[in-house]
Amino acid sequence: MEHAERVLTAAADLFYRRGVRAVGMDEVRAASGVSLKRLYQCYPSKEALVVAYLERRDERWMSSLTGYVDGRTDPIAAVFEWLERWFGEDGFRGCGFVNAYGELGADSDAVREVVRRHKERLRAYLHGLVAGAVTDPGLVAEQLLVLIDGATAVAMVSPREAAATAARAAGLAAAAITAPDESP
Amino acid sequence: MEHAERVLTAAADLFYRRGVRAVGMDEVRAASGVSLKRLYQCYPSKEALVVAYLERRDERWMSSLTGYVDGRTDPIAAVFEWLERWFGEDGFRGCGFVNAYGELGADSDAVREVVRRHKERLRAYLHGLVAGAVTDPGLVAEQLLVLIDGATAVAMVSPREAAATAARAAGLAAAAITAPDESP
DNA sequence: TATCCTAGAGAACGCTCGTTCTCCGAGGCA
DNA sequence: TGCCTCGGAGAACGAGCGTTCTCTAGGATA
Numbered sequence: 234m235e236h237a238e239r240v241l242t243a244a245a246d247l248f249y250r251r252g253v254r255a256v257g258m259d260e261v262r263a264a265s266g267v268s269l270k271r272l273y274q275c276y277p278s279k280e281a282l283v284v285a286y287l288e289r290r291d292e293r294w295m296s297s298l299t300g301y302v303d304g305r306t307d308p309i310a311a312v313f314e315w316l317e318r319w320f321g322e323d324g325f326r327g328c329g330f331v332n333a334y335g336e337l338g339a340d341s342d343a344v345r346e347v348v349r350r351h352k353e354r355l356r357a358y359l360h361g362l363v364a365g366a367v368t369d370p371g372l373v374a375e376q377l378l379v380l381i382d383g384a385t386a387v388a389m390v391s392p393r394e395a396a397a398t399a400a401r402a403a404g405l406a407a408a409a410i411t412a413p414d415e416s417p
Numbered sequence: 418m419e420h421a422e423r424v425l426t427a428a429a430d431l432f433y434r435r436g437v438r439a440v441g442m443d444e445v446r447a448a449s450g451v452s453l454k455r456l457y458q459c460y461p462s463k464e465a466l467v468v469a470y471l472e473r474r475d476e477r478w479m480s481s482l483t484g485y486v487d488g489r490t491d492p493i494a495a496v497f498e499w500l501e502r503w504f505g506e507d508g509f510r511g512c513g514f515v516n517a518y519g520e521l522g523a524d525s526d527a528v529r530e531v532v533r534r535h536k537e538r539l540r541a542y543l544h545g546l547v548a549g550a551v552t553d554p555g556l557v558a559e560q561l562l563v564l565i566d567g568a569t570a571v572a573m574v575s576p577r578e579a580a581a582t583a584a585r586a587a588g589l590a591a592a593a594i595t596a597p598d599e600s601p
Numbered sequence: 602t603a604t605c606c607t608a609g610a611g612a613a614c615g616c617t618c619g620t621t622c623t624c625c626g627a628g629g630c631a
Numbered sequence: 632t633g634c635c636t637c638g639g640a641g642a643a644c645g646a647g648c649g650t651t652c653t654c655t656a657g658g659a660t661a
Contacts, residue, residue, distance in 0.1 A: 251523045254438040258649060268609045269650085279649065327519055331570050335516030338573075339435045345574075352574050375571075375586040383567020386515050387559075389522075390529075390536050402559040410590055442619060452639045453620085463619065605660080613652070622643070629636085 237275040239265045245286045249329045253283055253336055283333070284343050290329050291351040299358065308362050309377070309411050313404030316381065320388040320396040327389030328382060352378065367411055376410050421459040423449045429470045433513045437467055437520055467517065468527050474513050475535040483542065492546050493561070493595050497588030500565065504572040504580040511573030512566060536562065551595055560594050 243265035247256040258279055262269050276282040298315055305311040319325060326332070330348040337344045359381075360374035367373045384403035388396035427449035431440040442463055446453050460466040482499055489495040503509060510516070514532040521528045543565075544558035551557045568587035572580035 252438075252520050254436075254520070254648095255524060257647070259647090269611080270609070270652095273650070326523070327515070328570070331511075331515065331574070332519030334574055335511055336436050336438070336520045339510065340439060348574050349576075352571070372586055372589065375582060376590045379567035379571050379583055379587045379590065380563060381567070382570040383563035383565065386512070386566040386570055387536070387563050390515070390518055390532050392533075398559060399563055402556055403563045405556065406560045406563065406590060406594055409593055441617070443617090453641080454622095454639070457620070603661085605658105607658085608656095610655090611653095614650085615648100616650105617648075618646080620644085622641100624640090624642090626639095627637090629634105631632100631634085 236265075236267050236271050240267050240272050240275055240282070241285055241289060244282050245290060248283065248286050248333075249290070250324055250326060253333060258282075280341055280343060283337065283341075284347055287330060287333060287344065287347045287351070291347070291354065294329075295351075295354060295358070302362070309407050310404060312359075312362075312377070312381070313384070313400050313407060316384055316388075316403070317397050317400035320385075320400055325388070325396070328385045331382065331386065352382075355381070363411060373410060377407055380407055420449075420451050420455050424451050424456055424459055424466070425469055425473060428466050429474060432467065432470050432517075433474070434508055434510060437517060442466075464525055464527060467521065467525075468531055471514060471517060471528065471531045471535070475531070475538065478513075479535075479538060479542070486546070493591050494588060496543075496546075496561070496565070497568070497584050497591060500568055500572075500587070501581050501584035504569075504584055509572070509580070512569045515566065515570065536566075539565070547595060557594060561591055564591055 240261060244256070244261045247260060247264060258269070258272065261282070262272055265272070267275075276285060298312065301315040302308045302311040330351050333344055334348045338348070356374055356378050359377045360370050363373045363377070364370040380403040384399040387399040391399060424445060428440070428445045431444060431448060442453070442456065445466070446456055449456070451459075460469060482496065485499040486492045486495040514535050517528055518532045522532070540558055540562050543561045544554050547557045547561070548554040564587040568583040571583040575583060
């Protein structure tokens, strides 16, 4: 594996699990087994490493979601199924983007930007999922985004065994919102 | 004003606006005008100050919400109206509890605990709001909690002028969820 | 074999952190 | 007036931060 890749893998795990500011560059060096000199050749600053972490997390998170959802007959239900699985994973600790924004958003334009881009990508994906099926796909995409981020936040602070509850409640809400109109 | 109160007021503002780890005790001292010695007499450690910040934020946030909502004919709509106002306030930066949890939750049992208590209080309040009006108040309270936390997260990362959109979308979703059954 | 270049290990640097300690001056009391 | 206590200002401390620098060992080349 390339040095940059090893650094990024180690950093991503540490940043997500413990928070960005709680992790020093020396810990990234130790976890990746890459010398500090080379680490700074790959990523010239901690902020650059953080941005790379978020960008890669965006790619992987989105492609895991879309890989699970695409082709399903009820894609909205699949989204919340996928969420429920994610919430149950070892080391789940909420939305890495929201956490990074809360921690660093006040200081770093670059972090704000990459978080915003991720949410925009997710919103666009949801929009595509419901376009044609509902009368106002923009509104419904926004609602689904709210449900996803809300379920993630609630699952984060809930005790482990209750995390799935948030996903299921959000899934039922999503079903109600996207259901075809019942009026004649 | 008492020393402890001045410290807490200054710390709350700084912690919320910039994040906990970004603010040093010396900055709290400077902003509060209280000497470091006295500051440590009031709060024996930074963690104690953070917990006090979250506890007071819980009290004030909840009482602002309940003060706005209680007595309204449509309390659920009022909740999301209140959210929309909050999102528009200067210095709004998402949920202080979720942000603190993301930043410190991995390190501090006390922070995890106080955040969990706040969400539990909010869930209980929402439960009371919908009890009697819906068939499954536990589920609906959970859904409203998800919508509130989701709207808050989306509003945080959205550009200023778009923050209200999240509140309105969540409010419409809440209305759909809590509406009396339309079937005959 | 002698010389150069590279790269890794980790020491060093300047800074900031949370926390403690020292100093000094003001005010109460005999 | 002389003494004593209190509290404020901020220096000090040890640790850890992000980042840079030095030193050394090894391999490639002539």
